[in-house]
Amino acid sequence: MTKKIAVLPGDGIGPEIINEAIKVIECLRDNYGFAVELENGLVGGSAYDETGSPLPEQTLALVRDADSILLGAVGGPKWEPLDYSVRPERGLLGLRSELNLYANLRPALLYPELEAASTLKPEVVSGLDIMILRELTGGIYFGEPRGVKTLENGERQGFNTLVYSESEVRRIAHNAFQIAAKRNRRVCSVDKANVLECTELWRDVVTEVGKEYPDIELSHMYVDNAAMQLVRNPKQFDVMVTGNMFGDILSDCAAMLTGSISMLPSASLDENSKGMYEPIHGSAPDISGKGIANPLATILSVSMMLRYSFDEAGLANRIDQAVDKALKQGLRTADIASDNTRTVSTSEMGDAVVSGLQQS
Numbered sequence: 001m002t003k004k005i006a007v008l009p010g011d012g013i014g015p016e017i018i019n020e021a022i023k024v025i026e027c028l029r030d031n032y033g034f035a036v037e038l039e040n041g042l043v044g045g046s047a048y049d050e051t052g053s054p055l056p057e058q059t060l061a062l063v064r065d066a067d068s069i070l071l072g073a074v075g076g077p078k079w080e081p082l083d084y085s086v087r088p089e090r091g092l093l094g095l096r097s098e099l100n101l102y103a104n105l106r107p108a109l110l111y112p113e114l115e116a117a118s119t120l121k122p123e124v125v126s127g128l129d130i131m132i133l134r135e136l137t138g139g140i141y142f143g144e145p146r147g148v149k150t151l152e153n154g155e156r157q158g159f160n161t162l163v164y165s166e167s168e169v170r171r172i173a174h175n176a177f178q179i180a181a182k183r184n185r186r187v188c189s190v191d192k193a194n195v196l197e198c199t200e201l202w203r204d205v206v207t208e209v210g211k212e213y214p215d216i217e218l219s220h221m222y223v224d225n226a227a228m229q230l231v232r233n234p235k236q237f238d239v240m241v242t243g244n245m246f247g248d249i250l251s252d253c254a255a256m257l258t259g260s261i262s263m264l265p266s267a268s269l270d271e272n273s274k275g276m277y278e279p280i281h282g283s284a285p286d287i288s289g290k291g292i293a294n295p296l297a298t299i300l301s302v303s304m305m306l307r308y309s310f311d312e313a314g315l316a317n318r319i320d321q322a323v324d325k326a327l328k329q330g331l332r333t334a335d336i337a338s339d340n341t342r343t344v345s346t347s348e349m350g351d352a353v354v355s356g357l358q359q360s
């Protein structure tokens with residue numbers, strides 16, 4: 001059946017990197033029978049400029065109707081003076097909540113050719129391949145009550161609520177075990193069960209769900225130790241699953257183990273594996289329009305879409321291998337260039353991946 005992909009280029013380098021991802025999708029369509037329909041929509045600052053909203057009704061209709069969404073990036077200095085309610089980032093948050101994208105997948109994969117980009121020693125990070133799974137729509141970022149109040153003595157007090165219901169933990173735990181089944185069969189659940197009752201429940205529920213997956217190894221780790229272990233010996237991890245705030249912090253830490261945010265894709269999934277796929281980096285206004293942005297995180301987001309939403313692991317592997325091949329050929333965009341590599345533009349990198357795909 002033809003898959004409908006809503007394409008939301010967004011702001012800054014968004015349109016440039018999305019162009020290259022589209023070339024890759026079209027190559028799969030033309031060479032490998034991937035039946036796909038693409039439709040563009042507005043989001044972020046560019047949507048605000050045209051419609052007065054960072055997430056116009058037309059875009060909402062488009063994404064509701066699509067099988068998956070491919071997003072570039074949003075934001076930029078131009079829109080910083082705007083009221084929070086219409087800032088570009090509201091477009092992203094709106095998409096996540098509108099589509100109930102509760103499972104955020106953040107791989108941290110280090111390519112052998114880019115080992116030097118990591119600030120850690122090569123022996124600590126070489127071969128690194130971690131998947132961090134972050135619960136995205138619950139926890140302390142959404143819990144009520146929240147706010148800042150003034151006490152009787154005149155002092156102000158800020159408060160937020162960490163809340164997770166059993167069903168929220170259960171569904172993300174299932175995702176973790178199912179993803180691990182496609183990888184190295186290990187799940188590490190991260191909590192702070194020694195201090196926070198809410199995460200004690202988290203641990204209980206993950207343990208219960210784990211019994212349904214007897215061939216996946218489950219371990220638990222306190223978040224402070226997890227942060228330490230990620231830097232000390234990151235290769236011990238396969239899939240890490242955790243709540244919204246811990247996942248926010250740990251996934252950025254894991255990303256930096258690879259040294260290059262411009263190489264890392266991400267996915268946010270709903271209960272039916274419909275997903276929004278995007279690079280983890282932002283709109284990079286400092287290099288926008290120069291044709292030098294690295295499109296690989298966006299291209300790898302397409303690979304994740306094929307793997308996690310469309311069950312097309314074969315096509316996903318082809319993209320991963322084509323990216324690998326381009327790097328092995330010594331091609332680099334400026335952000336990842338080093339001695340003995342050839343610096344290429346955004347579109348040259350996209351073309352190299354397409355050519356690798358055609359030959360695979």
Ligand code: NAD
Nearest residue numbers: 073074075076262280281282283284285286287293294335
């Ligand atoms: P950023 O990720 O846009 O850029 C950080 C640095 O990395 C910059 O020097 C940039 O040039 C470089 N960089 C990022 N992606 C690159 C790529 N593909 N190729 C080459 N170099 C790349 O983060 P920032 O500068 O903090 O934020 C810029 C804007 O992006 C802000 O408005 C921010 O709110 C927004 N933002 C959006 C998202 C998103 O859309 N998901 C995420 C983060 C930041």
